Amino acid sequence: MTISRRRFLLSTAVIGGGLLIGYAATRPSRHRVANETLAHNGQRFLTTWLRIDPDNRVTVYVPHSEMGQGVHTSLAMMAADELDADWELVTAEQAPATDLFANGDLITGFASEFGLPSFLQPILAASSVKISQLVNLQTTGGSSSVRFTGEHGMRNAGAAAREMLIACAADRWGVPAEQCHTQLSHVHHNASGRSLAYGELAAAAAELEPPENPRLKQPQEFTIMGKAMSRADIPPKVNGSAQYGIDAYSDDMLFAAIRIAPVFGARLVSVDASEALGRRGVQRVIELEDSVAVVADNYWRAKEALKLVKAEFEQTENDHVSSADIWAQFDSDLAAGDGKKDKEVGDTKTAMSEASDIIEASYRVPYLAHAPMEPMNCTVHFHDGRADVWTSTQDNLGIRGRVASVGGLDENDVMMHPVYLGGGFGRRLPFNWNMIDHATLIAKQFEVPVKTIFSREDDMQQDYYRPAVASNFRASFDTNGNVSAWENRFTGPIQTPGAAHIPYAIGNQSIRVVDSETHVPIAAWRSVDHSQQTFFTESFIDEVAHRAGRNPYQFRLELLSEHPRHRRVLEVAAEGAGYGQNLPDGHAMGIAVQESFGSIVAEIAEVSIDENGQPRVHRVTCAIDCGRAVNPDTVEQQVESGILFGLSAALYGEITIENGAVVQANFPDYNSVRMAQTPEIQIHIIESGEALGGLGEPATPPIAAAVANAAYILTGQRIRELPFKNHDLSRSTPVAQR
Amino acid sequence: MANFRVNGVEYRLDVEPEMPLLWVLRDELGLTGTKFGCGIAACGACTVHVNGSSTRSCVTPVQAVEGADITTIEGLAEAVNGTAPDAPALTRVQQAWIDYQVPQCGYCQSGMVMAVTDLLNNNPNPSDADIDRSLSNICRCGSTPRVRKAIRSLVSA
Ligand code: FES
């Protein structure tokens, strides 16, 4: 992917005697003139900034949320490296939620890669949101921060600042700039032995015209990128001092507990709050369109009082919908139509008609909740015609706009207070607003801060879910026994174009999507469509290999002749895992490989079956080609995280519907992998030097198929529906190892 | 009236006896380091020490801690290292959490650190099976491999 450098514009300003340098995605034009024009109509899409203070400290403003992915540190590393800054003097701060810090690079990056930010597509289709509005988001998602904001914003901002500082020093010394070099936040002139700290040059440098095309370093010149740096956000996370949205607190604060219509979209009809109103601490019972809330001086008091509120919700046409109905609808829609083209290669029909053998299989995966550890919450304080907001979000700027529009304020009168996120996984992306709307409407009735908290049950039952998908496969073999065709019909919508595509060299492919809408709200869930599609395609290709009597690893390698990066991750993972060597009795290895968000990942799971007929994953060996690792420790952490998130979903995760509403309520029925189920994880990072790939998501998709493929070898049972907890693998016949 | 000590400070509070300790700490005392995750003792995010033992505060009514000594994540270092001016600001568990870069989003980590501290107090040399058995906290970010590594570093030290 290339983004034309000329589309960017740098701009600077002096603040507090220091240099503030920003980096803008906009049309080429003269720097200062454009800056003024853009500033006037509020359209200054400056994406990243770094500030140099007179005392030589560097502050990097990061327009992304820190939700555990280490993005503040990684992005600061990218700017600081190009700047040749002394890492000890660098701090990262969350960029304020103002238009100046809108996250244009992300949108531009996705626009060139996929056409549209994938995680925003479903909402785009369903609403009147325009691309121009998207540029005004401050979004963290799509594994995009390092790839787009970092590569295009942070590095250029750092490199440009460095050139300006050199120019200033050269001017002051009366020497050519070429004779100066930079190191550890100083400009040096070797011939005369002189040097100046950046902080001494910053104010003067800010007066210069920034270079349009600053020279970026070659990887071998990096001094900070590529090193395992400690994350700046970790120390406050070990002593309780890190402030999450839910930790907003003041002495006069009120707390709201809420009950939302269990069937999505139903409205509130009537409320009897008589028993609740007299309770200690209860201030008010508030009726909203789809919900009723109790506001009290303590969350527990609000929650207890809410139990006494009798609320009636309107009946809807969905009141009797169950998961069984949804699956039946998917099946009949898949049977009824051939759907829309996702990808067509060659002539699948003819290949199928001339086949010597055809293999068919149907797969399903359920809806999933995100269940971030910090339940959804939002604190709003309306006062003096303004509002202050504390909420853990993947998009501060978007939330600012939302609170303003729901609360009837001007955007500029809404102040977002940056906080850490207790997990995101897609739940806190823009447009998953329900919590924000409720909290804003509730708080608007008070002059003190009101913190609305979704209980775990509310969060699980009022999420925007990972879509359930059904997928029907066929594959054919020609008379020589080679795979001749691959057919996949799956239920939409497509949120991530390309997720259902396969890297395998099969001459005829017909991949089509059939839309089948339900009343269940859906959104992006870590890795978006890849979490479903990779389970399907990497399981089915395994079925095809076994049908052909081939070793699934060798079989994949042969079909990956045109994908050397895929081959390499497979080979590295196999070597690391000791694939093909003797395993303890009752153990087997399953493989899966997938490309997503620009990274290619192979995972090999070593599995046995426990006494409850459940897979026990002992070890996962993962090889990831993410181009280049900015912070290798963060890469490993994100891979561990992605694998375990995918494994929890594969083993336990399902959201089912009964009477139109979600059945699961809390962790006992929506479980997670804990210490006891955590496999040993080995990670091999491959530095291919290709464009940077994402990290937050790509490790999630392959794990389910890797485990299922191992389980098949152990039991002869092919798991085609997740989660595993619904299957009993104890009575089974192992498959002969090939 | 509820009477107890939190991080060495004596409290006498007029709250309902059945109010869970979690909400007393968070909403009455403003001690927000202790986290709400599930409210039903299923995740461990709300773990505090009551007289030194790990306790899930979301299901512990305040009447059950009458007269008790409660330590939260905010007071852990003082409880472990003492209050001398040169006492380390972090416990060895907290330091290991930094050394091994354990937290991701960090939201579960207050509870995780409290639970591990108690585990090591009772069993200074836990086997992997001991760790699996006694640590049932949920981390949705998947920090458990590093939790294990960090604990192992404390055991072999
Ligand atoms: S909040 Fe107490 S165990 Fe989950």
Ligand code: FES
């Ligand atoms: S670090 Fe995020 S839940 Fe554990």
